[in-house]
Amino acid sequence: MIFFEVFPRFTKNRIHGIMKKTGQIKPEDKENFMNQESQIPHKRRVRYKGKYPKKFEEKYKELQPEKYKDTIEHVISKGNTPAGMHISIMVKEIIDFLEIRPGQVGFDATLGYGGHTKAMLECLRGQGHMYATDVDPEESAKTRKRLAEQGFGEDILTIKLQNFCTIDEIAEEVGGFDFILADLGVSSMQIDNPKRGFSFKVDGPLDLRLNQETGISAAQRLDTISREELAGMLDENSDEPYCEEIAKAITDEIRRGNHIDTTTKLREVIEKTLSFLPEKERKDTVKKTCQRVFQALRIDVNREFEVLYDFMEKLPGALKPGGRVAILTFHSGEDKLVKKALKQGYKDGIYSDYSKDVIRPSAQECAQNGRARSTKMRWAVKA
Structure with a gap:
């Protein structure tokens, strides 16, 4: 050979x-x-029509960032996120606040692509240890391998395949943390992959689970939900103004025996429901409604509010005295929860200081990464 x-x-x-x-x-x-x-079977790369690949699985150069660095740099320079990658948000602001020193012990609640984790590991300069959690077995395995190849192996990084609301168990095991980061956003790798069902823009199974090996999919959730419960979910999880109309349309469709098991089917139901709107405002409203409906379902099937509530309750006990925590939120529901918990902790004397106002990404970062626009950073310091 x-x-x-x-x-x-x-x-x-x-x-x-x-x-x-x-x-x-x-x-x-x-x-x-x-x-x-x-x-030896010969595996050819996926062929595509036209000059440039359009579908996620066709973007073979973007999906191999180590091999095609020029392509990756070009995609990022245009303000886009390469397929299969995630561009970490507000890295400088996070590092500046956490004030990480060699020898400290830190925790990244949401490992994801590992960009924030890598930045924090670099601050340790080979001394100390980082712990990280993630519920996505597929992506966490890729990140573990990627970071190990960059010199961050098990001697300085421990990755656990579990939910970040188990922070109390890990903190007890290691003696607490000097710094903690919780990036509550969904990673771009999950959003862009049609097989995960996070985006209404491409056709795929209506799944929306962060861990596809456990729980039920969004499609299965819709199969059994009542109209009243669905309307409440859309209102509570995403402040959807057309929650009643959308809930009725979805449950009526399922009652007729038409399962809504793909992202396209759900988008089409939303489009049909809002067809009464004036044409000049319909397109934009449909887009925003789709975003809110998918967000509400994702929050529900992954129990995101319950998990975040548990995490915020256990957070003070996981921090060492003087320890620092930074939290990135991406929608009003989770931001309100974080703000309330930090404020109450400050009143109770648990935190010596906390962010009265949110910190937002710079205009330059938002221009380079459109997914950063909705980000809010809040922080606190343990008393």
Whole structure:
């Protein structure tokens, strides 16, 4: 096989002759040698129409960032996120606040692509330890491998496949944390992959689970939900103004025996429900409504509010005295919960200081990464 790689134009018979003369192959091995290449399946990359790939699975260069660095830089320079990647938000602001020093112990509640984790590890300069959690087995395995290849192995980084609301268990095990980061946003790798069902822009199974190996999908949730419960979910989880109309349309569709099991089917129900709107405002309203409906379902199937509430309750006990925590939120529901918890903790004397106002990403960062626009950062310091 080495000959084929170095001299691709050589015929099999010619290579066989060379190897036979040099004693590298026996006559009886000829048949096995000649069939060797056919035994190894050849996997070709996904072909696509047009000059540039459009579908997630076709973007083979973006999905191999280590091999095609120029392509990655070009995509990012245009203000886009390469397929299969995630651009970490507000890294400088987080690092500036946490004031990480070598020898400290830290916790990244949501590992994701590992961008924030890497930045914090670099501050440790090989001294201390980082712990990180993630519920996505597929993406956390990729991130573990990526960080290990960059020099951040198990000697300085421990990754646990569990929910970040178990922070109390980890803190008890390691003796507490000097700094904590919780980035509550969904990673771009999950949003962009059609198989995960997070985006209404591309067709895929209506799943929305962060861990597809447990729980029920959004499609299964819709199969059994009542109209009243769905309307309440849309209102509570995303402040959807058309929650009643959307809930009625979805439950009526399912009652007729039409399962809403793909992202396209759900989007089409929303479009049909809002068809009464004036044409000039319909497109924008449909887009925003789709975003809110998908958000509400994602929050529900992953129990995001319950998990965040548990985390905020356990947070003070996980921080060492003087320890610092930074939290990134992405919608009003979770931001209100975080704000209330930090404010109450300050009143109770648990925190010596906390953010009275949110910190937002710079205009430059928002221009380079559109997904940063809704981000709010809040922080606190343990008394």
